[in-house]
Amino acid sequence: MASAMTAYVTVVLTTVIVLFTVTHSSTLGVEYVSRLLKVQDRERAPSSVQISAARAVLDRLIPSHSASFDFQIITKEHCGGVSCFLISNHPSANVLGAPEILIRGVTGVELLAGLHWYLKNLCGAHISWDKTGGSQLSSVPKSGSLPRMQDDGLLIQRPVPWNYYQNAVTSSYTFAWWDWKRWEKEIDWMALQGINMPLAFTGQEAIWQKVFKKFNISSSNLDDFFGGPAFLAWSRMANLHGWGGPLPQSWLDQQLAMQKKILARMYELGMTPVLPAFSGNVPAALKNVYPSAKITRLGNWFTVDSNPKWCCTYLLDATDSLFIEIGKAFISQQVKEYGHSSHIYNCDTFDENTPPTDDPGYISSLAAAIFKGMQSGDDEAVWLMQGWLFAYDPYWRPPQMKALLHAVPIGKMIVLDLFAEVKPIWTTSDQFYGVPYIWCMLHNFAGNVEMYGVLDSVGSGPVDARISNNSTMVGVGMSMEGIEQNPVVYDLMSEMAFQRKKIDVKTWLDSYSIRRYGKFVPLLQEAWNILYHTLYNCTDGAYDKNRDVIVAFPDVDPSFLSRNSFLNKKSLKDTDETFDKPHLWYSTKEVIRALQLFIEGGDELSESNTFRYDLVDLTRQALAKYANDLFLDVIEAYELNDGDGVGLLSDKFLELVDDMDTLLGCHEGFLLGPWLESSKQLAIDKQQEKQYEWNARTQITMWFDNTEEDASLLRDYGNKYWSGLLKDYYGPRAAIYFKYLRESLANGHGFNLKSWRREWIKLTNEWQDGIYLYPVKSEGDALNISRWLFNKYLAGSDIINDH
Numbered sequence: 095m096a097s098a099m100t101a102y103v104t105v106v107l108t109t110v111i112v113l114f115t116v117t118h119s120s121t122l123g124v125e126y127v128s129r130l131l132k133v134q135d136r137e138r139a140p141s142s143v144q145i146s147a148a149r150a151v152l153d154r155l156i157p158s159h160s161a162s163f164d165f166q167i168i169t170k171e172h173c174g175g176v177s178c179f180l181i182s183n184h185p186s187a188n189v190l191g192a193p194e195i196l197i198r199g200v201t202g203v204e205l206l207a208g209l210h211w212y213l214k215n216l217c218g219a220h221i222s223w224d225k226t227g228g229s230q231l232s233s234v235p236k237s238g239s240l241p242r243m244q245d246d247g248l249l250i251q252r253p254v255p256w257n258y259y260q261n262a263v264t265s266s267y268t269f270a271w272w273d274w275k276r277w278e279k280e281i282d283w284m285a286l287q288g289i290n291m292p293l294a295f296t297g298q299e300a301i302w303q304k305v306f307k308k309f310n311i312s313s314s315n316l317d318d319f320f321g322g323p324a325f326l327a328w329s330r331m332a333n334l335h336g337w338g339g340p341l342p343q344s345w346l347d348q349q350l351a352m353q354k355k356i357l358a359r360m361y362e363l364g365m366t367p368v369l370p371a372f373s374g375n376v377p378a379a380l381k382n383v384y385p386s387a388k389i390t391r392l393g394n395w396f397t398v399d400s401n402p403k404w405c406c407t408y409l410l411d412a413t414d415s416l417f418i419e420i421g422k423a424f425i426s427q428q429v430k431e432y433g434h435s436s437h438i439y440n441c442d443t444f445d446e447n448t449p450p451t452d453d454p455g456y457i458s459s460l461a462a463a464i465f466k467g468m469q470s471g472d473d474e475a476v477w478l479m480q481g482w483l484f485a486y487d488p489y490w491r492p493p494q495m496k497a498l499l500h501a502v503p504i505g506k507m508i509v510l511d512l513f514a515e516v517k518p519i520w521t522t523s524d525q526f527y528g529v530p531y532i533w534c535m536l537h538n539f540a541g542n543v544e545m546y547g548v549l550d551s552v553g554s555g556p557v558d559a560r561i562s563n564n565s566t567m568v569g570v571g572m573s574m575e576g577i578e579q580n581p582v583v584y585d586l587m588s589e590m591a592f593q594r595k596k597i598d599v600k601t602w603l604d605s606y607s608i609r610r611y612g613k614f615v616p617l618l619q620e621a622w623n624i625l626y627h628t629l630y631n632c633t634d635g636a637y638d639k640n641r642d643v644i645v646a647f648p649d650v651d652p653s654f655l656s657r658n659s660f661l662n663k664k665s666l667k668d669t670d671e672t673f674d675k676p677h678l679w680y681s682t683k684e685v686i687r688a689l690q691l692f693i694e695g696g697d698e699l700s701e702s703n704t705f706r707y708d709l710v711d712l713t714r715q716a717l718a719k720y721a722n723d724l725f726l727d728v729i730e731a732y733e734l735n736d737g738d739g740v741g742l743l744s745d746k747f748l749e750l751v752d753d754m755d756t757l758l759g760c761h762e763g764f765l766l767g768p769w770l771e772s773s774k775q776l777a778i779d780k781q782q783e784k785q786y787e788w789n790a791r792t793q794i795t796m797w798f799d800n801t802e803e804d805a806s807l808l809r810d811y812g813n814k815y816w817s818g819l820l821k822d823y824y825g826p827r828a829a830i831y832f833k834y835l836r837e838s839l840a841n842g843h844g845f846n847l848k849s850w851r852r853e854w855i856k857l858t859n860e861w862q863d864g865i866y867l868y869p870v871k872s873e874g875d876a877l878n879i880s881r882w883l884f885n886k887y888l889a890g891s892d893i894i895n896d897h
Contacts, residue, residue, distance in 0.1 A: 120176075123530035123566035124255060126505035131255055133474050134366050134436060141167035144202035147362035151206055151282045155221075155229070156213075162237045164193035165205045173200060173251055177290075179208030182247025194240045196247075201364025207288035207592070211250065216241040220609040220704065221286055222581040224279065225763035227704030233612045250592050252288075253560055256366075257591035258510065258532050258571030259284055260293040262442060262480060266327035267541040267576040267812065269296070271772035271790065277356055285363050287588035291532075291569065292360065293440060294367035297353030299326065300346040301431060305423045306377065313343070315379035323773070324789035331445055332375035332407040333395040337798065338789045344778050350431070357432050368478055369428055371439035371468050372421035374409045381408065388414040392447055396807045397799050404799055412443070412463035421467020429472070437474040438508070444498075445480055448489045454497035461501035469506075477507045480573075481531070484519045485512065492523070499529045510534050511559075512573050515551045516635055520559055525566040532569035533559045535587050541576020542640035543764070543815040544677075545715045547583040547630040553597030556590045578763065581704075582606060582630065599626065610704050617695030618705075624688040628680035629715065641674040642718045643725040644751055644824050645813035647854075649805060651847050652733075652835060657726045676722045686888050689716050693884055696877045706876040710761045713880040714815055717754055720887055721747060728832065737839040744832035751825040753883055758817035759869065760876035766818035767868035769794070784865070791862045795823065800859070803851050809858075818868040823861050830854050 124131075138144070145165045153160050164184055170176055179199035186192035195212060199205040213219035217240070218233040235241065272280075284292055299320050303313060321329030322338015323345060329335055360367045381389050388411035397405040410417050429435050441464060449457060468475040484490045490498075499507065509526050511519050513536040520531055533556045537547065556570045570590050577584075585606065586597065600623070607622045608614050632638065640646065648655060689712050699705035724747050731739030758764035773790040777783040794816075797808035830853050838845045 121254065121560060121565040121567050122528075123525075123568040126530050126566065127255075127476070127508070127568055129505065130437060130474065130476055135170070137434075138201065138364050139361050143362050144364045145205070147359070148202040148205040148209075148285070151285060151363075152209060154278075154282060155209075155286070156231055156234065159234065159237050159240075161191070162194045162240055163209060164196045166196065166198045167202075167205070168198045168200060170200055172198070173249070176251050177201070177204055177255060178249055178251040179204040179211070180247060180249045181208050181212055181243055183243050187242070194238070195243070201290065202362065203285050203288060203290045203364050206282075206285040206363070208250070210286040210288075211592075214609060216243075218609050218612070220585070220606075220612075221283070222585065222704070223283065223578045225578040225707075226581040227610075227702075227707035227763070230610060230612045230702070230704050233609070251594075252592060253594050254567055254569050254591075256291045256532060256569030256571075257287070257289045257588075258291045258534065258569055258573070259289040260295075261512075261536070261573045261575050262293070262295070262331060262440070262445070263327040263540075263575050264577065265293075265295045266324055266793070268578065270324050270326075270793075271769070271776060271786075272352075273772070273775065274352060274355055276772075277352065278359065281356070281359050281363070284365070287584075288591045289572075289588070290365050291438070291571070292365060292367055294353065294357055294360065295327075295330070295370055295440075296356055297346075297349040297351075298330070298370050298428075299341060300350035301424065301427050303346060305420065305427050306380075308423055309380065309420065310383045311377055311379050315377055317341075319377035322789045323776075323786055324793040328395075329407075330370070330375070331442060332373065332392060332409060332447060334397075334404050334798070335377075335407050337404045338785075338792065342778075342782055344782070345776070348776065354432060357434070361434055366436035366438060368438045368440050369425075369432075369435060371441040371464075371475075371477070372417070372424045373441045373443040373464070374412055374417060376408050376410045376420075378408055380410070384416055387411075387416050390450070395446065398801055398804045398807060401799055409443075409447070412460045412467070417463055418467045418470055421464070422470040425468060425471025425475070435472060437472055438476050438478050439468050439472070440478045440480070441468070442480050442483075444483050444487075446483070446486065448487055452489065452491075452494055454493045457494055457497040458501040461498045465502045465506065475506070477502055479507060479509050480512050481509045481519055481526075482512045484523070485517050492527075495523060496527050499527050504528065505530065508532060508568060510571060510573060512536050514559070515548050515555055516637075518555065518559070520562075520567070525562070525564055528564075528566060530566050530568040532571045533567055534571040534573040535583075536573050536575075537583055537587075537638075538574040538576050538579060539637060539639045540812045541579070542638075542645075542813055543579055543711075543714070544638055544640040544642075545580060545625070545629045545711055546632055546638045546677075547580055548632050549583065549586060549599045549603075549626060549630045552583065552587050552590065553599045553602070557593065557596045581610075581707075610708070611699050611702050612704075613698070615695045615698050617691045618699070621688040621691035621695070624684050624691070625712075628684050628688070632679045634679050636677055636679070638677055639674065639811070640813060641676050641810075643676065643722050644718060644754070644820065644828070645815060646674065646676075646810040647824070647827055647831065649809075649851065649854075651845050652729050653845070655726070655729045657730070676719075678719065678722075682716070682719050685712075685719075686716050689713060689880075689884060689888070693877070693881050696880075700875075700877050707761050707763050709880050710757060710764060710876050713757055713883060714754060714764070716888060717750065717757075717883060718815070721750055721754075724750065728835070732835050732839065735839055737836060740832070740835050740839060744828075744835070748825055748829055748832070750887065751820050751828065753886070754815075755817050755820040755825070756874065757876075757879050757883060758815060758820065760872055760874040760879055762870075762872045764815060764817055765869060765872065766814070766816040767870040769814075769816070770868060771870050787865065788862055791864065794819065795862060796855075796858050800855055802855060803848060805851065805855055805858075822866070823858075827854050827857060830857065 177200040184193040184196040197208040220230040317340035318336045325338045394400040509531040728743045773786040774783045798806040
């Protein structure tokens with residue numbers, strides 16, 4: 095083991111030194127935001143505070159090595175004028191009990207990014223979310239025996255100043271129920287990954303309550319304005335109102351207190367958190383208080399029948415003088431509450447809300463007014479805007495884009511190129527027409543569970559963008575809708591904040607598997623090479639919203655289903671009804687071969703939590719695609735009027751769902767229980783427990799409103815492969831469909847689509863209202879269960895199609 099790790103360290107260190115350079119090259123975008131960077135540097139927490147915060151992270155991560163590292167804050171002048179970290183042998187390293195390694199950095203974040211770099215590249219360690227296996231630190235030598243740096247050590251600069259983190263909806267899909275213990279872990283993780291620009295959206299409803307009170311809006315007027323705890327992201331964006339609410343005062347107070355803790359820790363580490371700004375979204379009551387204000391009611395956003403109880407929110411026109419007053423009040427109240435601001439404010443007035451006219455002059459005046467509202471509350475304000483609208487809405491043609499982007503002084507707006515790993519906007523908009531932007535990896539939708547990635551794009555895209563002619567890139571970022579999945583993707587993306595050259599992903603993955611599991615296992619190396627060319631090489635440009643049959647059951651008549659409609663993505667047969675088809679971009683046979691290698695090499699790693707997570711996830715992935723084919727076999731038997739075939743195959747499908755539920759129960763990263771129980775822990779009485787659990791259950795099933803015969807238009811958008819959910823919801827739902835298939839054949843009439851819908855919608859609504867307790871701890875031997883399921887369903891199977 096020791097010799098293998100020594101060889102590993104030698105290879106990796108040599109590779110890294112080649113990859114990283116110490117020369118500084120800026121972009122036009124960095125020059126445009128130079129004033130903001132100077133202000134942020136000047137206003138950062140004192141060095142002693144940042145060092146103490148960084149040491150506390152070290153103590154929580156690996157307390158046995160607390161005395162092995164020494165931290166020092168340095169200025170950018172020591173780094174060639176940019177942010178950096180330096181790692182060297184400590185001058186007193188040869189003294190017994192003295193620190194062995196000295197890490198210097200511009201902020202606490204750079205100190206911890208340097209620590210992570212050292213542990214990763216010299217000690218073969220790996221750091222990921224607890225739910226995805228946690229950290230692998232067993233490979234780190236004992237204190238007193240840490241690997242020494244070569245010569246004078248290593249200097250690593252940031253190629254661009256910012257490393258951004260989060261999406262506007264991550265706060266609901268992932269963070270909704272977090273307590274401080276979980277938040278502290280996440281902020282530690284952010285700092286270790288080098289993230290210095292996170293969104294900080296928690297608790298803003300309490301701020302809004304205070305702001306609107308100044309405009310004669312009572313707390314009761316806001317009951318219908320805020321969404322419930324699991325749907326706040328969309329009420330903030332004016333997509334909906336009232337759904338899942340009202341918010342109790344205790345929730346508002348809890349979350350504001352939490353936000354103050356979050357921001358305090360971020361500032362202590364030297365981060366520059368992004369606060370929300372006023373987008374124009376206002377409660378209905380404001381119309382009565384200010385009858386002459388320019389307030390427009392927006393159109394329907396995914397309700398089944400334009401139900402005004404939830405849809406059609408109100409938008410205050412940015413050209414109305416009241417807009418600037420409210421915008422100023424909101425920012426001023428935040429600064430008053432928090433005592434600090436990084437001067438970057440997020441506002442997405444147009445996110446999935448198309449303007450009423452395509453007149454560039456109107457758009458320009460609107461954007462200028464929005465920014466004026468920010469600037470009136472903070473002279474140094476910079477507008478951070480998600481660029482999703484440019485990829486999502488065909489409304490935004492070049493004249494409209496330019497009108498929006500150029501309405502604000504250059505350097506006062508930063509755009510998130512939100513989906514750059516698949517659909518970069520910087521390439522088609524001439525660098526956002528000269529406006530600074532951040533290259534972001536979106537990767538995940540709604541926290542869906544799917545092994546997926548575009549590793550080659552992640553390992554090269556940020557570099558291509560930065561070195562392009564007249565680049566206005568100022569950062570890299572991770573803008574996923576949900577976290578705690580696909581740790582390999584986020585490990586690579588976080589590295590790009592410090593990479594100046596493109597990554598050789600094959601070489602990087604060879605070291606990744608060793609770090610991930612703490613030892614070299616040839617079978618696992620071979621398996622990861624297969625995964626790289628299959629699951630993590632999606633180049634079809636499709637959004638990876640998981641639509642596997644188990645978790646997103648097709649709500650259509652079986653006569654409109656066929657193998658071709660699934661696998662070849664052809665339209666349904668002569669019908670206006672549509673459904674989202676499962677996404678398949680790789681050879682399932684190759685992935686099954688990778689799973690076989692995982693199982694064969696598993697005996698060496700059965701005690702590894704990171705391995706168990708990956709094994710369960712890969713087994714789930716293979717079985718999920720198998721289930722898609724098995725479902726199509728059921729449909730084909732139905733088309734052949736083969737009642738016995740439908741019965742046998744549908745029973746096999748349901749048995750598979752139950753078996754997968756057992757598999758997922760083997761690792762805590764795939765349990766329903768923690769999501770539900772964490773929601774109830776924030777409640778202060780039984781009524782709140784019921785409301786919060788309903789929010790949690792609804793988000794991952796029906797999502798939005800429904801009638802007895804019309805399911806939510808967002809049903810299954812937030813689907814999850816979680817143990818408990820398969821057995822008690824996805825399986826019973828599929829069983830209802832199969833029941834109506836058999837009845838159709840037995841009675842000789844068509845499929846009763848209306849009855850199927852009524853029954854599965856009723857099942858869903860009852861499940862949403864349920865209170866059944868689910869395990870919060872895993873149980874079962876992941877390796878043995880995976881091996882059993884492989885032999886039962888996949889070994890030698892002829893049902894798996896080579897895509």
